[in-house]
Amino acid sequence: MRMCKSTESSYAIARSGRAWRRPDGDVSEKKMPKTRLGRLIPWAIIGLVMTMSPVMEGLAQQDGEPEGQQASSRLPQTLEERLAAVEKIRKAPWAKGGADTCLACHGEYSEYDLLPMFRTKHGTAADARSPMAQHQCESCHGPGGDHAVLRLRRGEQRPPMLNFGRDAWTPAAVQNETCLTCHRTHSRIQWEGSTHQFNEVACASCHKVHVAHDPVLDERQQAGVCYECHIHQRAQFEQISHHPVREGQMVCGDCHEPHGSSGSDLLVKATLRETCTECHAEKRGPFLWEHAPAAEDCGLCHRPHGSSHPALLKRRSPQLCQECHSQFNHPSIGFDGSFATSSRFVTAKGCLNCHSQVHGTNHPSGVSLTR
Numbered sequence: 001m002r003m004c005k006s007t008e009s010s011y012a013i014a015r016s017g018r019a020w021r022r023p024d025g026d027v028s029e030k031k032m033p034k035t036r037l038g039r040l041i042p043w044a045i046i047g048l049v050m051t052m053s054p055v056m057e058g059l060a061q062q063d064g065e066p067e068g069q070q071a072s073s074r075l076p077q078t079l080e081e082r083l084a085a086v087e088k089i090r091k092a093p094w095a096k097g098g099a100d101t102c103l104a105c106h107g108e109y110s111e112y113d114l115l116p117m118f119r120t121k122h123g124t125a126a127d128a129r130s131p132m133a134q135h136q137c138e139s140c141h142g143p144g145g146d147h148a149v150l151r152l153r154r155g156e157q158r159p160p161m162l163n164f165g166r167d168a169w170t171p172a173a174v175q176n177e178t179c180l181t182c183h184r185t186h187s188r189i190q191w192e193g194s195t196h197q198f199n200e201v202a203c204a205s206c207h208k209v210h211v212a213h214d215p216v217l218d219e220r221q222q223a224g225v226c227y228e229c230h231i232h233q234r235a236q237f238e239q240i241s242h243h244p245v246r247e248g249q250m251v252c253g254d255c256h257e258p259h260g261s262s263g264s265d266l267l268v269k270a271t272l273r274e275t276c277t278e279c280h281a282e283k284r285g286p287f288l289w290e291h292a293p294a295a296e297d298c299g300l301c302h303r304p305h306g307s308s309h310p311a312l313l314k315r316r317s318p319q320l321c322q323e324c325h326s327q328f329n330h331p332s333i334g335f336d337g338s339f340a341t342s343s344r345f346v347t348a349k350g351c352l353n354c355h356s357q358v359h360g361t362n363h364p365s366g367v368s369l370t371r
């Protein structure tokens with residue numbers, strides 16, 4: 001059970017006037033008795049109830065199952081149950097007292113530290129668009145009137161709140177709808193139909209909102225978030241030739257738009273080539289002498305993440321070149337000891353010894369991409 005042991009924290013923060021005052025005035029403030037003793041009485045009562053609740057829970061458990069099982073059976077399991085629970089939450093009343101009420105139980109002393117949110121944009125009540133200027137916690141977690149009751153009857157279970165993340169009971173589509181009520185802007189207009197939406201990835205699988213700094217928005221930590229699901233890509237970036245993500249010089253988001261894009265593979269640009277030439281502009285052309293594949297698709301020769309061959313190549317020269325070019329013009333079989341003349345075509349950098357301008361060239365006599 002994640003019950004808090006004290007209400008002091010939320011009280012202290014509420015008194016300091018920081019953060020989540022409701023737009024219509026601080027509810028808890030209005031109700032506060034004026035004398036010193038008077039002020040303490042309600043808190044003393046709440047404190048008493050809180051300290052007693054473990055005892056009461058203990059009593060309730062005597063005729064129930066062990067705590068762990070009880071906690072999990074509290075939450076809806078099948079899809080129908082989960083959708084029904086969502087409907088029920090949506091019809092519930094708003095909790096009296098807003099965030100103050102929630103923090104009475106989910107405050108500083110609860111296992112899950114959610115207070116750092118008040119240092120983020122979501123916790124800025126001064127911004128009218130922010131949840132804290134609206135229904136506060138309940139803007140995201142749904143109306144909490146039923147959940148936030150102080151005392152449960154014997155045998156009664158606390159109704160769930162909408163919850164977020166990969167393992168939360170709330171269906172991803174419902175979670176995401178909640179975030180999108182405010183965030184159907186910028187790149188999220190492409191969210192519907194994107195690979196991540198289609199595969200029911202939750203916004204909160206990538207984003208953390210109760211921490212001061214969301215790791216996925218941090219250049220050094222972003223890849224780690226993606227690797228939680230994309231383990232193969234981690235291995236690719238470990239290869240000897242790789243884009244410098246590991247070195248912190250670039251992020252997945254430089255090439256991918258995780259919220260959805262008009263191109264394939266969630267690329268930031270419509271095509272792979274456009275994505276690459278954003279940074280490697282010198283390869284964009286047009287050139288006087290084009291090399292057809294380079295004008296078409298960089299992926300014909302390169303791997304985007306990493307490779308065991310130099311320069312992110314799929315294969316080494318000459319094999320790479322021989323995928324498309326026959327040996328008709330030059331002999332280009334490997335040196336077998338008898339055919340010495342062939343070796344200059346295949347040793348060292350192979351074809352690149354002479355055809356160095358494989359991406360195209362503007363040199364007047366560069367027709368064979370040699371200069």
Ligand code: HEC
Pocket residue numbers: 001002003071074095098099101102103104105106137138141143144145147148149150151158159160161162163
């Ligand atoms: C009287 C104490 C109390 C109050 C008030 C309260 N909660 Fe809870 N809440 C709990 C307990 C206890 C749990 C954990 C249940 C469990 O894990 O078995 C919980 C769980 C949750 C969860 C996890 C999802 C779930 O249902 O298990 C969320 C989210 C949550 N509360 C949000 C809120 C919000 C938002 C408010 C204010 C509207 C609020 N709570 C008010 C006691 C409270």
Ligand code: HEC
Pocket residue numbers: 121122127129130131134139140164178179180181182183203204207209214217
């Ligand atoms: C009630 C409206 C509202 C809801 C609901 C909401 N947000 Fe926000 N969010 C905001 C506002 C306002 C900002 C600040 C935007 C700005 O400054 O441009 C913000 C900012 C963000 C940012 C950027 C933070 C930064 O530091 O730049 C992320 C990421 C984000 N929200 C994710 C989420 C996720 C995930 C959810 C759902 C769990 C969600 N939001 C739900 C209003 C909301």
Ligand code: HEC
Pocket residue numbers: 176179180183186187188191196201202203204205206207216217222253257258259
């Ligand atoms: C696959 C991981 C992933 C998922 C899923 C995801 N995001 Fe993001 N989000 C990112 C990354 C990475 C960035 C930073 C890169 C950028 O600016 O595009 C970001 C940036 C943001 C920002 C702040 C920058 C901006 O564009 O305004 C907001 C707000 C946001 N996401 C909201 C959402 C919402 C809402 C959802 C769910 C519909 C969502 N995200 C789903 C990875 C994700």
Ligand code: HEC
Pocket residue numbers: 099102103106112114117122131132136137138139140141163164165204207208209210211
């Ligand atoms: C912008 C939307 C948003 C707002 C506002 C918000 N939360 Fe959350 N909450 C989340 C998300 C998303 C998670 C999942 C973990 C994470 O992202 O950090 C979460 C997780 C939680 C959990 C942990 C549930 C668990 O699984 O143990 C509790 C408890 C909780 N929130 C309570 C609150 C309370 C209390 C408030 C008001 C002070 C609040 N939340 C405000 C989005 C929100």
Ligand code: HEC
Pocket residue numbers: 166195196199201202205206216222225226227228229230252253256258264265266
């Ligand atoms: C919660 C799991 C999860 C996280 C975290 C996640 N993804 Fe994904 N991603 C998926 C799933 C599921 C798919 C679809 C199946 C697949 O291709 O593996 C996918 C597919 C993709 C694709 C292929 C798109 C396509 O159209 O084929 C790209 C690119 C991608 N993700 C990038 C990212 C980036 C960048 C991040 C981090 C910002 C990220 N993902 C984080 C689950 C995740």
Ligand code: HEC
Pocket residue numbers: 223226227230233237243245250251252253254255256265267272275299304305
């Ligand atoms: C230099 C640009 C670039 C960077 C940086 C990059 N990607 Fe990619 N990624 C691509 C391209 C291009 C493709 C399409 C590959 C193809 O079509 O063969 C791709 C494909 C993918 C796919 C689809 C499956 C696959 O491998 O074809 C996933 C998943 C993916 N990237 C995840 C990531 C993650 C996670 C990161 C960060 C750790 C990342 N990418 C960084 C360019 C990039």
Ligand code: HEC
Pocket residue numbers: 241242243244249250254255272275276277278279280298299302303304310311312313
């Ligand atoms: C966001 C900018 C950016 C984008 C987009 C980008 N690159 Fe790069 N690329 C870099 C950086 C930075 C390096 C490292 C340069 C260095 O180490 O001097 C690099 C290096 C390379 C190298 C040389 C690697 C080596 O080991 O020598 C190749 C090849 C390459 N990129 C190809 C591509 C291809 C193909 C794409 C498109 C899928 C692409 N790049 C997209 C920034 C980018």
Ligand code: HEC
Pocket residue numbers: 273276277280283284291293294295297298299300301302311313317352358359
């Ligand atoms: C026909 C195969 C082929 C295609 C297509 C191709 N490249 Fe290359 N690329 C190579 C080879 C071979 C090298 C190694 C050159 C060397 O070692 O001198 C290379 C090297 C590079 C390098 C690192 C060295 C340098 O010259 O800066 C970058 C960056 C690069 N390519 C980007 C691209 C981009 C961007 C595209 C798409 C516009 C592309 N390549 C298309 C074969 C190709």
Ligand code: HEC
Pocket residue numbers: 291292293300301317320321322323324325351352355358367368369
């Ligand atoms: C994906 C297939 C493909 C790969 C791989 C490839 N090429 Fe090409 N190359 C072509 C095509 C198509 C043409 C144009 C042929 C034409 O116009 O008749 C061409 C043309 C050429 C030309 C002649 C230019 C001219 O028109 O006279 C040279 C030289 C050349 N390639 C060298 C290389 C080298 C060196 C490599 C390896 C680094 C390589 N190619 C890899 C497809 C490829």
Ligand code: HEC
Pocket residue numbers: 318321322325329330332344345346350351352353354355368370
């Ligand atoms: C020792 C230098 C050298 C090496 C190594 C070399 N070439 Fe060439 N190649 C040339 C020259 C010079 C030409 C232009 C003269 C010609 O047409 O014979 C040429 C022309 C070509 C052409 C265009 C032929 C045509 O019909 O116009 C292709 C394609 C080609 N080379 C592919 C390759 C491939 C593939 C390799 C690696 C297996 C390779 N070359 C290795 C020097 C070289």
